[in-house]
Amino acid sequence: MKTRDIVLIALFAAIIVVLGLLPPITLGFIPVPITAQSLGVMLAGCILGARRGAAAVLLVLLLVAIGLPVLSGGRGGLAVFAGPTAGYLVGWVFGAFVCGLIAERLVREEQPELSQLLSFLAAAVIGGIGVVYLFGMPWLAYMSGKAFFETAAASLVFLPGDLIKAFVAMLAGRAVLAGYPLLPQRA
Amino acid sequence: MLNGLDIEGNSPLHRMPVRGKLIVLFAAAILLFLLSDLRLLVPALGLSVALYLSTGIGVAEAARRTRFVLFTVLLVAAANTVFQSPHEGAVVFCRLSTLVLLAAAVTATTGISAFMDEITRLITPLERFGFVRAADVSLAVGLVIRFVPEIFARYGEISAAHKARGLPVRPLTTLVPLIILTLKDADTIAMAIDARGFRRQ
Incomplete structure (x- = not known):
């Protein structure tokens, strides 16, 4: 990895931390407040690509583990990884990787705008939602003992908010690609 | 912060x-x-x-x-x-x-530095396989801690600019300039790091 890649990873990790500092948005038709931090995970893959995107998310988790309150709501420390929702955090790393992998394969700079948008949406939905839930739900189910089906199903209340985030990631990913493309020169 | x-x-x-x-x-x-x-x-x-x-x-x-x-x-x-x-x-x-x-x-x-020292010691054996360099991880951690306040201040400036123009502060219209402005600094920062010979390459 070049120095520039390390700097890009660190700067994006810092952006993810800043997204966690912003106050959560509440929408009338969704029961849970939306935090921008998991949007940062989708964006890391869509903008930096698979390896650098996953590294940026991993760096944020390292900061959490060593005791910095960098998750949304000022959460941090090892306690977060001991809780029942830690699987979603682990899923972030793989989610950013898959998101970046799909974006790297599908998005080309010379494509028309619509196919770029659809590629970014596919990357954000499959990587940023599918893969993250794939880790988060079984982990939650395991941690919750015998009532695993009910608790895993209850975590679906976050799905509408995540779909909105995937939509924002699609638009932002395409806008950054137009303004300052980093995805083609993957690390 | x-x-x-x-x-x-x-x-x-x-x-x-x-x-x-x-x-x-x-x-x-x-x-x-x-x-x-x-x-x-x-x-x-x-x-x-x-x-x-x-x-x-x-x-x-x-x-x-x-x-x-x-x-x-x-x-x-x-x-x-x-x-x-x-x-x-x-x-x-x-x-x-x-x-x-x-x-x-x-x-x-x-403490954060004690924990970071332990992490460095844990990943040093991985260097042999060429996955990651322990010094790069500490460098990246330092960079994040250094730049979070700056990026947060930049977010404040962008939303102030929105308000000055009478625009609503929307996630999409603030996020894109925030990301592009931040990542554009990468070249200068990387050059500064290399000029100081931090990575000895």
Whole structure:
């Protein structure tokens, strides 16, 4: 990895931390407040690509583990990884990787705008939602003992908010690609 | 802006080496999932509360830090009580909250630089396989801590610019300039790092 890649990873990790500092948005038709931090995970893959995107998310988790309150709501420390929702955090790393992998394969700079948008949406939905839930739900189910089906199903209340985030990631990913493309020169 | 969650003090947990604390925490996690006897789990929870408070953190601060994770634990325990049995709910509650409090106690008694030194020591063997360089990880951690306040200030400037133009502050219209402006600095920062020979390449 070049120095520039390390700097890009660190700067994006810092952006993810800043997204966690912003106050959560509440929408009338969704029961849970939306935090921008998991949007940062989708964006890391869509903008930096698979390896650098996953590294940026991993760096944020390292900061959490060593005791910095960098998750949304000022959460941090090892306690977060001991809780029942830690699987979603682990899923972030793989989610950013898959998101970046799909974006790297599908998005080309010379494509028309619509196919770029659809590629970014596919990357954000499959990587940023599918893969993250794939880790988060079984982990939650395991941690919750015998009532695993009910608790895993209850975590679906976050799905509408995540779909909105995937939509924002699609638009932002395409806008950054137009303004300052980093995805083609993957690390 | 980014202050660690460690508390100054000289309790036994403070004096314990970082690696020892992590090994004990890991062993406790495995043990707790093997246990399902309330006669053992309830004393374990009491012990972890005592251990967490022995760090000198104070009840209010201790509650403030763990309330979010404990809330999710409570939800999971409630689901077990409703769908399974109150006994199962109590087992899950004791098991998970013991683990959460032990982890919080380790965080409260370990400074960021001490923890980072331990991480560096742990990943140094991986250098041989060419995955990652320990020095690069510390460099990246330092960069994040250095740039978070700056990026946060930049977000404030962008939303002030929106307001000055009478535009609503929307996530999309603030996020894109924030990301592009921030990542555009990468070349200059990378050049500055290389010019100082930090990575010895």
